[in-house]
Amino acid sequence: MDYGIDPGTSQAWAALGADPALLERVSYGGPSDGLPSRLPVMELARAAVAVCSLAAAECAAVRGGRPVPRVRVDDGAVATAFLSDRLVRVDGKAWTTFAPLSRFWRAADGWVRTHANYPHHRERLLLALGLPDDAGPDALAEAVAGRRAVDVEDAVYAAGGLAVAARGVPEWSAHEQGALVAAQPLLTMERIGEAGPTRAWSPMSGTPLLPCAGLRVLDLTRVLAGPVATRTLALLGADVLRIDAPHLPESQEAHNDTGMGKRSTTLDLGRGVDHRVFEELLAGADVVVTGYRPGALDRFGLSPEALAERRPGLVVAQLSAWGRYGPWHERRGFDSLVQAATGIAALEGSGGEPGALPAQALDHGTGYLLAAAVLRSLTGQHAPDGGGTRLARLALTQTAHWLVHGLAGGPRRGGHDPETWLTTTDSPMGRLRHALPPVAYEGGPANWSRPPGLWGTDAPRWAGAVAR
Structure with a gap:
């Protein structure tokens, strides 16, 4: 069933500063019985994936010199993708997403x-x-x-x-x-620093249409929103290299879900030799995505201002839990904590006990919005006089505010069967079952080009680069 122009999609597309006429390129369908909740979670999920898909289609059109492809949003694929961390399996084994003391x-x-x-x-x-x-x-x-x-x-x-x-x-x-938080927009996008050179894109050829083909993304994010965003950029053709500190190991189970299409390495940015390697990677990067608490990476020269000065023409995307303002701006946070603090858990609870959304919807929703912001920034760079460094900022609390106060939709009950939107593939860990990507447009990719690997084991260099 098609909904016409979806109100949530319109809101998110406007927040991205995009042409509202392109919304006519989007249609909707599929079973809408997924993500049952009292709040409009399905509406949030649908809108976030829709604008990400449309931003990808728009970017592909700019690179290919062709009309913007049509976008089809399938509610079943969307709901399954928002549950991807709960549905991933390796040789039939599930990931226990929360530890005993996390509740x-x-x-x-x-x-x-x-x-x-x-x-x-x-x-x-x-x-x-x-x-x-x-x-x-x-x-x-x-x-x-x-x-x-x-x-x-x-x-x-x-x-x-x-x-x-x-x-x-x-x-x-x-x-x-x-x-x-209530005074902030859903997300912010701006051009910072002096206009610098933007890496030239070669025209796309062949199928599928990959708007990020040839682009390099440094992924400095952790569970879950940031990796969802960079997983999406990898789907769209980007060479995504995730970098973690060796003293902060990631769960392989988490990487099985969000490492699709990427490579993963470890560098200690406080160590001279590793920092030099990172600087070499940065010199070849087109996009830098960070998901640590605000200011945590500034001492390594990774503030937006420092990046704009050293690497004019970058797209910088920053994600935080609580926002980069106010008394909580330096606090760490996760989706579950934001749900509890903002009243979502109270709204979803019963009998005086707090509840939870049917998925880590703030993480997933913000992840797709983050990817959309990167794609729109890339498109903007190739407009007349559009070069220079672009900065996008998002926060889980701002997505939470949109869910509670900005989206329309009543309580939803359902019994979603995800099997149609799951697939299996061989991986270094074993037989991997995972959700198919929900981001889709005419001529676009149907799946990632590679499964995740073992976390932290790839060489710290760009794909195709010669080891020294």
Whole structure:
């Protein structure tokens, strides 16, 4: 069933500063019974994928000197992709997405949501609450139960861990950070620095139409929104090289989902020889995507201003949890924590207990919006007088605000069967089952060109580059 011009797609396309006439190129279909929730999650998912697909089609048209291809958004493919982290399998084995200490806990005056999937976050959480390293769920429950939720939040963040007090929508709106989020647009895009040379694109030939073919993307992101964005750029032909610090290992299970089409390496940017390698990579990059908390990478010369000065013509895309403003701007965060803080968990809960969205929808939605912003920046660079460094910024909280306050849609019930939109392939880890990409347009790619590899094992060089 086609919906005409989808309102959520129109909102997101306007936020990207794009030509509204192109919305007529988009049509919709497929079963819309996925992502059941009280909030308009399916509407968010559909809109994010639609604008990403349309931005890809527009960019392909610019490179190919042809009309913008038509875009078809399939709700079944969209819902399956938003559940990709839960549906991925290696030799039939599922990924346990949340650790035992990552959940809601009852506090003296409400609820607290913690995130302890990574070992260093688990250690800091236990340290903040005065618990031993081997403490389990029962001990943590007892420690939280005797404290006010906001006191747990403050103590854990002070120790470098992750915990937030669950708030209702009115409480978040009255909070200083929440009020600042409400004043922000869904995303921002701007041109920064002096106009510099933009890497020349060669005309596209052959099929499929890959708007990012020949472009190089440095991926400095972690679970989950940033890797979803760069996974999408890899689908569209980009040479994506993910770089992680060796002392912050990533879960291979997470990489099985979001490493599609990419290569992965480790570099310690605080170490002279590794930093020099990184600078060589940066010299050949067209796009840099970062997903660490604001300011965390600035000491390595990776602030937008420093990048614009050193590499005029880059597209820089930055993702954060809470936004780059306000009292929480330096805090770490994940989708589950943003749901708890912004009132989403309260809206999705029942019987006085908080709930959750049917998918990590803030992560996935922001990821597709981030990819769309990169694509639109690339298109903008090739307009007359459009060169120079482009900067796009997104935040999970801004996507959350859009979900709660900006999108229309009532409660949705359903029983989505994802099998139609899953496929299997051989990988270095074994037989990999994964979701097919939901980003689709006439002449575009149907799948990634390669499966994920073993995390962190690729050489730190661009594809085709000769080792020295």
